[in-house]
Amino acid sequence: MTAAHAFRRRRAAGFILLAAAFMVAFFHRVAPAALAEDLLRDLGAGAVALGTLSAMYYYVYTAMQIPAGILADRAGPRIGVAGGSLVAAAGTLLFAAAPGLLLANAGRFLVGLGVATAFVGLMKYNAEWFEARYYGLLSGMVVLLGNVGSVFGAGPLAQVLHWLSWRQALAGIGLVSLVLAVLIWVFVRDRPAAAGFADTHPPRRGPRGAWWIELRDVACNRHVWPHAVCLFTIIGGFFTFTGLWAVPYLGDVFGLGRQAASNYVSLALLLFAVSGFAGGWLSDRIGRRKPVAVAAAAATLAVWLATILLPWRPGPGAALLFGLNGLAPSAMVVCYAAAKESVAPHTAGMAIAFVNTGLFLGAALLQPAFGALLELAWDGTTRDGVPVYRAADYETGLWLLAAVAAVGLTAALAMRETYAGPLHPDTDDQEAAT
Template identity: 40%
Template structure:
């Protein structure tokens, strides 16, 4: 490839990547935004903690259910179609959410946002595998999650400020319009591989025609034993963090320490920023070190430390609270290395399915943890209400935090059984031996 062709390829690649990142960031914003206006939702729709958790978890239910189909489509069709169409569906869901007059309809809107968003992460990870060198996969995955978490960070402190001037309905109406616009642009501009724009790139994953039945490939992914410890470890770091910062992290502070929503959202912002920065650092360090497992294990241990601290340490609003929220956020960056392990443990032809399986498991856990956290608090409370909204104390939240610590401890044990892939080099050597044999 001559220099002119290479420059043209790079421009096209980064333009497509930026479009995908834009919808990825918007998806993170929509995922975590309800935590900031949780009290408004409870008051407007007269819901209990468990009902609120169920409503917000509708996103994760559909997101989870569509992960494996999205992985199959990513491998068979490509990211352009699934992300473009998914973004439009998510945008329509946001519009319904913004206008919904009832609890049932607002839940349906949330469900559609999750349905459309289900394609985005798998699509962008598949795009990264096609367009970026495998030696930089950990780094580019880290950068991707960092940028995604900037969207999540906007759903905390900045959204709390915005809600001083606009309503949550106005906000989601605008995000719906943006998502639909991005979906159309992605469908028009993005291409699935360098070959589709007339280039050959030896670093990209081959998109040779795969004639195997997709169900046979999916069964092979489920049968891959190395995937399951990674999934369980990721639930213990990433799922518990997403469930907490996506709903209960802000109410815990407003109910227990009488912080304003704007003040409390700074703590979840700290966790999300820590998550984003750590994603780049852990991805880069893992690529440079040429190993994966130590980073998975250390992250799992860090998650246990953070949740145990939130549960039993004498922390308060202030630096100690910021520190603990940041610790659980940093530990969740394990996901970068987890996805790298999964990608390197399977054939490139089924990488989308394998990534989807792990992502589905994580978000299935999030969808269960959020309402279970609220249910536990409802069971432990005395039923007191103010203006139709349930009243919780820090003692009630501690029961939920205890559940978080238990899940992270199980994840830590699973991390000990994660297979070391040596950034894919061991797999390549095994394949070479098979071919030579």
């Protein structure tokens, strides 16, 4: 085996394991939609309580993004993702065994805490092990693989619930996280040099500043903020709907069962994954980030308006609408590449974490806000002890998502084009390259 072949095998093994941990994170994001009826019944939750339980993942995930970025830059992805998978395993098992909302929220908290390191760790790994010209494509591939996990959290999970209880299904996912924690610790290395290969990128020379100074520089960089706002509004809105409220919406308004409703969500998530990969590839191909982001934001706004205003029903119309719901926002993956290109390379992990905070803050705030709007308009109707909401109630929440998408379009128009290259390269890295 040649050295080059051994390097590619080792690089691929690390990527696959970290991507698997990220897929589990995506599974947890959308699983409450398929579990909504069970959680409403078994935990005695209303719309606001269910929205808060689902968003608990996003609260802690959001709060952990900056620490995860610091951990990825300072300690490397191996420690962060392996340790995080261990915590996620414990949280999933606690959630599966919870008799009421208190322990369910505690389990969901630990799940969000644990999986929060997966995305930033994987993106940092990519930055260390792969050439820079592939970063947009890799960002799209990461979204593709992550959304495979989210697809499993929709239709396939609903199918599994025909044979297993929701508690048994979650316990199985907890065991998967435990196995991944062990494998990542054994096989993943932060840089090629730690595995006995030459580093893909020359390490930064000279002492680094304090982490809080580097974080301040990222947070004060005006070119980073539009990317965070876009992810807050566009992707945060997408996960608010597909990750929780789409299945109850299809059930209450159109009378669909959980399996049928989850199939539409699976379609949206699958197309979100595939088109995210295509968006990253297109952005690398044309050497531009901003036009791709603007098109995604505009299309997302159009889809929300179509969902509210057009007279669609389950069948081909619903399939088209949910397909467009997944296609429209996915190209926002370019925000990660553009954020990385807007800061010094040694702070790439912090920049990715900073903009990713926007995404999860969006879902953390919008999921319960959607639920609060539902509960505010609720007329008290229940079915088998589960609240039933009207089409007009859901439209209020959809108008909220349309409004934040309009803000996202404004932010996309305010982006600075990076032309798929660094705006702020390290002086040391420039010297090393010459």
